[in-house]
Amino acid sequence: MEIVPPKVILAIGAILNFFGYFMIWLGVTGRISKPHVWQMCLYICIGANSQSFANTGGTVTCVKNFPANRGIVLGLLKGAVGLSGAIMTQLYLAFYGDKEGESLILLVAWLPVLENDVKMFFNLFFVSLGLAIFLLIMIIIQKKFTFNRVEYVLSGVVVLVLIFSPLVLVIREEFNIWKSKKGLVSSDISQLNMSIQVENPPSSKTNWSLCFKSAFNPPKRGEDHTILQAFFNIDMLILFVATTFGVGGTLTSIDNLGQIGKALGYPDSSISTFVSLVSIWNYLGRVSSGFASEILLSKYNFPRPLMLTLVLLLSCIGHLLIAFGVRNSLYMSSVLMGFCFGAQWPLILSIISELFGLKYYATLYNFGSVASPIGGYILNVRVAGHLYDKEALKQLEAKGIFTRKIGEDLNCVGVQCYKQAFLIISGATFVGSIVSLILVLRTRKFYATDIYKKFKQESQVVQDTIVTSRENN
Numbered sequence: 001m002e003i004v005p006p007k008v009i010l011a012i013g014a015i016l017n018f019f020g021y022f023m024i025w026l027g028v029t030g031r032i033s034k035p036h037v038w039q040m041c042l043y044i045c046i047g048a049n050s051q052s053f054a055n056t057g058g059t060v061t062c063v064k065n066f067p068a069n070r071g072i073v074l075g076l077l078k079g080a081v082g083l084s085g086a087i088m089t090q091l092y093l094a095f096y097g098d099k100e101g102e103s104l105i106l107l108v109a110w111l112p113v114l115e116n117d118v119k120m121f122f123n124l125f126f127v128s129l130g131l132a133i134f135l136l137i138m139i140i141i142q143k144k145f146t147f148n149r150v151e152y153v154l155s156g157v158v159v160l161v162l163i164f165s166p167l168v169l170v171i172r173e174e175f176n177i178w179k180s181k182k183g184l185v186s187s188d189i190s191q192l193n194m195s196i197q198v199e200n201p202p203s204s205k206t207n208w209s210l211c212f213k214s215a216f217n218p219p220k221r222g223e224d225h226t227i228l229q230a231f232f233n234i235d236m237l238i239l240f241v242a243t244t245f246g247v248g249g250t251l252t253s254i255d256n257l258g259q260i261g262k263a264l265g266y267p268d269s270s271i272s273t274f275v276s277l278v279s280i281w282n283y284l285g286r287v288s289s290g291f292a293s294e295i296l297l298s299k300y301n302f303p304r305p306l307m308l309t310l311v312l313l314l315s316c317i318g319h320l321l322i323a324f325g326v327r328n329s330l331y332m333s334s335v336l337m338g339f340c341f342g343a344q345w346p347l348i349l350s351i352i353s354e355l356f357g358l359k360y361y362a363t364l365y366n367f368g369s370v371a372s373p374i375g376g377y378i379l380n381v382r383v384a385g386h387l388y389d390k391e392a393l394k395q396l397e398a399k400g401i402f403t404r405k406i407g408e409d410l411n412c413v414g415v416q417c418y419k420q421a422f423l424i425i426s427g428a429t430f431v432g433s434i435v436s437l438i439l440v441l442r443t444r445k446f447y448a449t450d451i452y453k454k455f456k457q458e459s460q461v462v463q464d465t466i467v468t469s470r471e472n473n
Contacts, residue, residue, distance in 0.1 A: 006057040013053025020047025060362045068455040072121045074346040075290015082283035082342050086135040094156020131162040139276045221446045224357030238439045245432030246312045248375015249425045250341035263417040278338035285342030303447035305439045308347045312433035315340035323422035325415035384421040
C-alpha cells in the first residue's frame with residue numbers, strides 16, 4: 001500500500017485466494033492429474049497468504065481513516081476475522097449441506113471474491129455481537145440435533161443478513177454526512193477537503209545512503225518513522241519478542257486443542273464443542289481488547305502496552321491448566337486461550353501505529369504479524385510437537401513396540417504428553433510479559449500525554465467548518 005491503492009491490494013488478494021484454493025479443490029476432486037507434493041504446498045501457500053493482502057488492504061485503510069479510534073477499529077475488524085471460522089462453517093452447511101469436505105475448499109476459493117463518530121462504531125459492535133451470539137447458539141444446537149438441508153439454508157440466510165447488515169448503518173451514516181455537506185458553498189467544501197486530506201507527498205527517487213544513515217536516528221515516538229527506523233528501533237524489537245512468545249504460545253494451544261483433549265481423555269463430543277467455541281472466544285477477545293483499551297486510553301491514559309502485559313499473564317494461567325491436566329480444566333483453558341489469542345492482536349497492531357506513525361503502517365503492520373508464525377514454529381513445532389512425539393515413542397517402547405509403520409501417526413495418552421511442553425510455553429509467555437513490561441516503562445511518558453491530540457484537532461477543524469458554513473447560510 002506504499003505503492004498501489006487499497007483496491008489493487010484487495011484485488012490481488014482475491015485473485016490469489018481463488019487460484020490457490022481452486023487449484024487445491026481441482027487436485028482433491030481429481031479434476032486435474034494428481035499434483036506433486038511441492039505443487040500442493042505451493043497452492044496452499046498462495047491461498048493462505050492471500051489473507052495478508054485482504055488484511056492489509058482493509059485494516060490499514062480503516063486505521064488511517066479513523067486514527068483517533070484505531071483501537072476500536074482494529075477490535076472490530078480483527079473480531080470479524082475471529083468469527084470467520086464459525087461463519088464459513090454455517091455458510092458451508094447452507095450451500096452444500098453435509099456433503100464431502102471437498103466442497104468446503106471450493107467455498108473458500110470463491111466466497112472472498114465476491115464522519116468519525118464513536119457511536120457508529122458501537123452500533124457496528126452490537127451488530128457483530130449479535131452475529132457472534134447467533135453463531136454460538138447454532139454451534140450448540142447443531143451439536144445436539146440433526147439439521148436437514150432446509151434448516152441449514154435458513155441458518156445460512158440469517159448469517160448472511162447479519163454479515164451485510166452493517167451496510168445499512170454505513171449507508172445511513174454516509175447519507176447524514178452528505179446532508180451536512182449539502183449546505184456548504186464550494187469554498188467551504190474545498191476548505192473541508194483540505195482539512196481532512198491525508199498527507200501523501202509525491203514519490204521521489206529514494207536516496208538509499210540517506211535512508212540508511214537516518215535508520216539509527218529516529219524521530220520522537222508517535223511521529224512517522226521510516227521503515228528502517230522502525231525496524232532498528234528498540235521498542236519494535238521489544239514488541240516483536242513479546243509478540244513472538246505471547247501469540248506463539250496461545251497459537252500452539254489452539255492448534256493442539258483437539259489432540260490435547262484426546263490425550264487427557266475427553267470424549268469426542270466435548271472436544272468438538274470447545275474447539276468450535278474457540279472461534280467465538282477469539283472474537284470476544286479481539287473486540288473486548290479493542291474497545292476496552294481505547295476507552296481506558298482516552299479517559300485515563302492507561303497505556304496499551306500494560307494491557308498487553310496483563311493479557312500475556314492471563315494466558316499463562318491457561319497454559320498451566322493444560323500442563324497440569326486439572327480435571328475438566330480444558331474447558332476453561334480453551335476459553336482463556338481463545339480470548340487471549342484474540343485480545344493480543346488489536347493491542348499489538350495499535351501499539352505499532354501509535355509508536356511509529358501511520359505513513360508506513362502497511363509495511364510495519366505485516367512486519368509485526370510475522371512474529372506469529374515464528375513463535376508458532378518455535379513453540380508448536382520445535383517444543384510441543386517434538387516433546388509430544390518423544391513421550392509417544394516412550395509409551396510405545398513401554399508396551400514392547402520398538403518399530404512402527406512408515407507414516408503411522410504417534411498417539412500419546414496422559415498428562416505427561418504435553419506437561420513439559422506447556423511448562424516451557426508458560427515460562428516463555430511469562431518472559432514475554434516481562435519484556436512487554438519493559439516497553440510499558442519505556443513508553444510511560446508518551447502514553448501519559450494526549451497521543452491523539454493532532455487527530456482530534458483535525459476532526460475539530462472539520463466540525464467547525466461545517467458549523468460556520470451553516471450559520472453563514
